[in-house]
Amino acid sequence: MQYPSQIIENSVNELSRFPGIGKKTALRLVLHLIKQEPVIITNLAAAISALHEKLNFCKQCGNVSDLDLCGICSDENRSDTILCVVEDLRDVMAIESTAQFKGKYHILSGLISPMDGIGPENLRIAELEERLLKSKPEEIILALSATIEGDTTAFYLNRKLAAFGLKVSTLSKGIAIGGELEYADEITLGRALLQRIPYGV
Numbered sequence: 001m002q003y004p005s006q007i008i009e010n011s012v013n014e015l016s017r018f019p020g021i022g023k024k025t026a027l028r029l030v031l032h033l034i035k036q037e038p039v040i041i042t043n044l045a046a047a048i049s050a051l052h053e054k055l056n057f058c059k060q061c062g063n064v065s066d067l068d069l070c071g072i073c074s075d076e077n078r079s080d081t082i083l084c085v086v087e088d089l090r091d092v093m094a095i096e097s098t099a100q101f102k103g104k105y106h107i108l109s110g111l112i113s114p115m116d117g118i119g120p121e122n123l124r125i126a127e128l129e130e131r132l133l134k135s136k137p138e139e140i141i142l143a144l145s146a147t148i149e150g151d152t153t154a155f156y157l158n159r160k161l162a163a164f165g166l167k168v169s170t171l172s173k174g175i176a177i178g179g180e181l182e183y184a185d186e187i188t189l190g191r192a193l194l195q196r197i198p199y200g201v
Contacts, residue, residue, distance in 0.1 A: 001023065001027075008027075008030055008034075011026075011030045011033075012026045012027050012030055013026075015029055015030065054066070056068060058070035058073055060073045060131070061073050061104065061105045061106050061107055062106065062107035062108075062109060062124050062127070063089060063092060063105060063107055064089055072092075072096075072104060072105060073104060077102075078102055078103060078104050079102055079103045079104070080103075080104060080135055080137060081103070081137050081138045081139065082102075082103035082104075082137060082138065082139045082140075082141065083103060083104055083105070083106055083131075083132075083135075083137045083139070083140050083141070084101060084103055084104070084105050084106070084140075084141040084143050085105075085106045085108060085128065085140060085141065085142050085143065085144070085157065086105060086106070086107055086108065086143050086144070087107070087108055087109075087110060087111055087144060087145060087150070087153075088107060088108075088109060088110070089107065091107075091143060092105050092107065095143065103137075103141075106124070106127075106128050106131060107124065108123045108124050108125065108128075108153070109123060109124050110122060110123050111123075111144065111145070111147075111149040111150055111152070111153045112149060112152045112153045112156055113149045113152075120156060123153075125157070125160065128157075129160070132161075132164050132166070137166065138166065138167060139166060139167040139168070139169060140157075140161060140166050140167070140168050140169070141169050141170065141171070142154045142157055142158070142168065142169070142170045142171075143170070143171050144170070146173050146188075154170060172195050173188065173191045173192070173195065174188065174191060174192030174195060175188065175189070175192050
Protein backbone atom coordinates (compact mmCIF):
# COMPACT_ATOMS: atom_id res chain seq x y z
CA MET A 1 0.00 0.00 0.00
CA GLN A 2 1.26 3.44 -0.94
CA TYR A 3 0.98 6.06 1.80
CA PRO A 4 0.82 9.79 1.07
CA SER A 5 3.14 10.55 3.99
CA GLN A 6 6.08 8.86 5.68
CA ILE A 7 4.66 10.00 9.03
CA ILE A 8 1.38 8.19 8.33
CA GLU A 9 3.24 5.08 7.20
CA ASN A 10 5.36 5.07 10.36
CA SER A 11 2.25 5.50 12.52
CA VAL A 12 0.47 2.64 10.72
CA ASN A 13 3.49 0.38 11.14
CA GLU A 14 3.67 1.08 14.87
CA LEU A 15 -0.07 0.60 15.51
CA SER A 16 -0.13 -2.63 13.51
CA ARG A 17 2.25 -4.14 16.07
CA PHE A 18 -0.70 -4.43 18.46
CA PRO A 19 -2.40 -7.86 18.64
CA GLY A 20 -5.47 -8.11 16.42
CA ILE A 21 -4.67 -4.90 14.51
CA GLY A 22 -3.69 -5.25 10.87
CA LYS A 23 -2.52 -2.57 8.48
CA LYS A 24 -6.05 -1.60 7.39
CA THR A 25 -7.30 -1.18 10.94
CA ALA A 26 -4.14 0.70 11.86
CA LEU A 27 -4.70 3.05 8.92
CA ARG A 28 -8.30 3.70 10.03
CA LEU A 29 -7.03 4.56 13.52
CA VAL A 30 -4.38 6.90 12.12
CA LEU A 31 -6.91 8.67 9.87
CA HIS A 32 -9.20 9.05 12.88
CA LEU A 33 -6.39 10.51 14.99
CA ILE A 34 -5.50 13.03 12.26
CA LYS A 35 -8.97 14.57 12.63
CA GLN A 36 -8.72 14.98 16.41
CA GLU A 37 -7.81 18.11 18.36
CA PRO A 38 -4.07 18.38 19.19
CA VAL A 39 -4.79 18.07 22.94
CA ILE A 40 -6.35 14.62 22.39
CA ILE A 41 -3.22 13.41 20.58
CA THR A 42 -1.01 14.89 23.31
CA ASN A 43 -3.04 13.20 26.06
CA LEU A 44 -2.94 9.86 24.22
CA ALA A 45 0.83 10.09 23.76
CA ALA A 46 1.28 10.98 27.46
CA ALA A 47 -0.90 8.07 28.58
CA ILE A 48 1.05 5.59 26.44
CA SER A 49 4.38 7.01 27.61
CA ALA A 50 3.29 6.67 31.26
CA LEU A 51 2.77 2.93 30.73
CA HIS A 52 6.53 2.57 30.38
CA GLU A 53 7.77 5.39 32.58
CA LYS A 54 5.43 5.41 35.59
CA LEU A 55 3.57 2.11 35.82
CA ASN A 56 4.85 -0.30 38.48
CA PHE A 57 4.39 -3.99 39.15
CA CYS A 58 3.25 -4.89 42.65
CA LYS A 59 6.27 -6.30 44.50
CA GLN A 60 4.04 -8.84 46.22
CA CYS A 61 1.61 -10.27 43.64
CA GLY A 62 2.93 -8.98 40.31
CA ASN A 63 -0.20 -6.98 39.50
CA VAL A 64 0.16 -3.61 37.77
CA SER A 65 0.05 -0.70 40.16
CA ASP A 66 0.80 2.99 40.52
CA LEU A 67 2.61 2.21 43.81
CA ASP A 68 4.93 -0.51 45.14
CA LEU A 69 1.91 -2.45 46.45
CA CYS A 70 -1.29 -2.73 44.42
CA GLY A 71 -4.65 -1.77 45.89
CA ILE A 72 -5.58 -5.43 46.48
CA CYS A 73 -2.42 -6.37 48.37
CA SER A 74 -2.57 -3.22 50.50
CA ASP A 75 -6.27 -3.68 51.33
CA GLU A 76 -6.48 -4.76 54.99
CA ASN A 77 -10.04 -6.01 54.44
CA ARG A 78 -8.80 -8.71 52.05
CA SER A 79 -7.98 -12.10 53.55
CA ASP A 80 -4.41 -13.38 53.63
CA THR A 81 -5.60 -16.94 54.25
CA ILE A 82 -6.61 -17.62 50.64
CA LEU A 83 -4.46 -16.97 47.58
CA CYS A 84 -5.71 -17.13 44.00
CA VAL A 85 -3.04 -17.99 41.42
CA VAL A 86 -3.76 -16.62 37.93
CA GLU A 87 -2.00 -16.27 34.60
CA ASP A 88 -2.12 -12.50 34.13
CA LEU A 89 -3.80 -9.18 34.91
CA ARG A 90 -6.83 -9.95 32.73
CA ASP A 91 -7.71 -12.87 34.99
CA VAL A 92 -7.54 -10.66 38.09
CA MET A 93 -9.86 -8.17 36.42
CA ALA A 94 -12.29 -10.94 35.42
CA ILE A 95 -12.43 -12.43 38.92
CA GLU A 96 -12.71 -9.03 40.58
CA SER A 97 -15.70 -8.19 38.36
CA THR A 98 -17.62 -11.03 40.05
CA ALA A 99 -17.20 -9.42 43.52
CA GLN A 100 -17.10 -12.99 44.93
CA PHE A 101 -13.44 -13.30 45.91
CA LYS A 102 -12.11 -11.53 49.01
CA GLY A 103 -8.63 -13.04 49.18
CA LYS A 104 -5.43 -12.01 47.43
CA TYR A 105 -3.75 -12.93 44.14
CA HIS A 106 -0.48 -14.14 42.72
CA ILE A 107 0.14 -13.53 39.01
CA LEU A 108 2.35 -16.07 37.24
CA SER A 109 2.88 -13.87 34.16
CA GLY A 110 2.22 -16.76 31.80
CA LEU A 111 1.66 -20.51 31.60
CA ILE A 112 4.00 -23.43 31.05
CA SER A 113 4.16 -24.01 27.29
CA PRO A 114 7.06 -26.14 25.99
CA MET A 115 5.98 -25.46 22.40
CA ASP A 116 6.61 -21.75 23.00
CA GLY A 117 9.77 -22.34 25.01
CA ILE A 118 8.13 -21.30 28.29
CA GLY A 119 9.13 -23.43 31.26
CA PRO A 120 8.49 -23.11 35.01
CA GLU A 121 11.64 -21.01 35.37
CA ASN A 122 10.09 -18.34 33.12
CA LEU A 123 7.11 -17.86 35.43
CA ARG A 124 6.79 -16.24 38.85
CA ILE A 125 6.76 -19.61 40.63
CA ALA A 126 9.85 -18.98 42.77
CA GLU A 127 8.21 -15.76 43.99
CA LEU A 128 5.09 -17.75 44.84
CA GLU A 129 7.10 -20.21 46.94
CA GLU A 130 8.83 -17.36 48.79
CA ARG A 131 5.48 -15.75 49.44
CA LEU A 132 4.00 -18.96 50.82
CA LEU A 133 6.87 -19.28 53.30
CA LYS A 134 6.21 -15.75 54.57
CA SER A 135 2.41 -15.40 54.54
CA LYS A 136 1.42 -19.06 55.12
CA PRO A 137 -2.09 -19.00 53.56
CA GLU A 138 -4.51 -21.85 54.24
CA GLU A 139 -5.72 -22.37 50.66
CA ILE A 140 -4.41 -21.86 47.15
CA ILE A 141 -6.88 -21.56 44.27
CA LEU A 142 -5.39 -22.43 40.87
CA ALA A 143 -7.55 -20.21 38.64
CA LEU A 144 -5.93 -21.10 35.34
CA SER A 145 -7.32 -21.46 31.84
CA ALA A 146 -8.96 -24.75 30.85
CA THR A 147 -6.33 -25.34 28.16
CA ILE A 148 -3.45 -27.79 27.79
CA GLU A 149 -1.08 -25.07 29.01
CA GLY A 150 -3.34 -24.22 31.95
CA ASP A 151 -3.74 -27.88 32.95
CA THR A 152 0.01 -28.47 32.61
CA THR A 153 0.77 -25.47 34.83
CA ALA A 154 -1.85 -26.51 37.39
CA PHE A 155 -0.43 -30.05 37.51
CA TYR A 156 3.10 -28.74 38.00
CA LEU A 157 2.03 -26.28 40.71
CA ASN A 158 -0.05 -28.89 42.53
CA ARG A 159 3.02 -31.14 42.84
CA LYS A 160 5.22 -28.21 43.78
CA LEU A 161 2.79 -27.01 46.47
CA ALA A 162 2.39 -30.44 48.05
CA ALA A 163 5.44 -29.74 50.23
CA PHE A 164 3.68 -26.80 51.85
CA GLY A 165 0.77 -28.88 53.15
CA LEU A 166 -1.83 -26.41 51.87
CA LYS A 167 -5.33 -27.00 50.60
CA VAL A 168 -5.09 -26.66 46.81
CA SER A 169 -8.28 -26.16 44.81
CA THR A 170 -9.16 -25.22 41.26
CA LEU A 171 -12.11 -23.58 39.56
CA SER A 172 -15.00 -25.89 38.76
CA LYS A 173 -15.62 -26.26 35.05
CA GLY A 174 -18.99 -26.87 33.49
CA ILE A 175 -21.90 -25.50 31.50
CA ALA A 176 -22.19 -21.74 31.32
CA ILE A 177 -25.30 -20.10 32.78
CA GLY A 178 -27.83 -19.78 29.96
CA GLY A 179 -25.95 -22.28 27.81
CA GLU A 180 -27.59 -25.03 25.78
CA LEU A 181 -26.28 -28.57 26.32
CA GLU A 182 -26.21 -29.33 22.61
CA TYR A 183 -23.64 -26.55 22.07
CA ALA A 184 -21.29 -27.64 24.87
CA ASP A 185 -18.14 -29.45 23.79
CA GLU A 186 -17.56 -33.01 25.00
CA ILE A 187 -14.79 -32.12 27.47
CA THR A 188 -16.80 -29.35 29.14
CA LEU A 189 -19.89 -31.53 29.34
CA GLY A 190 -17.88 -34.46 30.71
CA ARG A 191 -16.30 -32.30 33.40
CA ALA A 192 -19.70 -30.88 34.32
CA LEU A 193 -20.97 -34.42 34.87
CA LEU A 194 -17.95 -35.46 36.93
CA GLN A 195 -18.02 -32.29 39.04
CA ARG A 196 -21.79 -32.24 39.55
CA ILE A 197 -23.16 -30.75 42.76
CA PRO A 198 -26.33 -31.47 44.78
CA TYR A 199 -29.42 -29.82 43.36
CA GLY A 200 -30.35 -26.62 45.13
CA VAL A 201 -26.83 -25.61 46.11
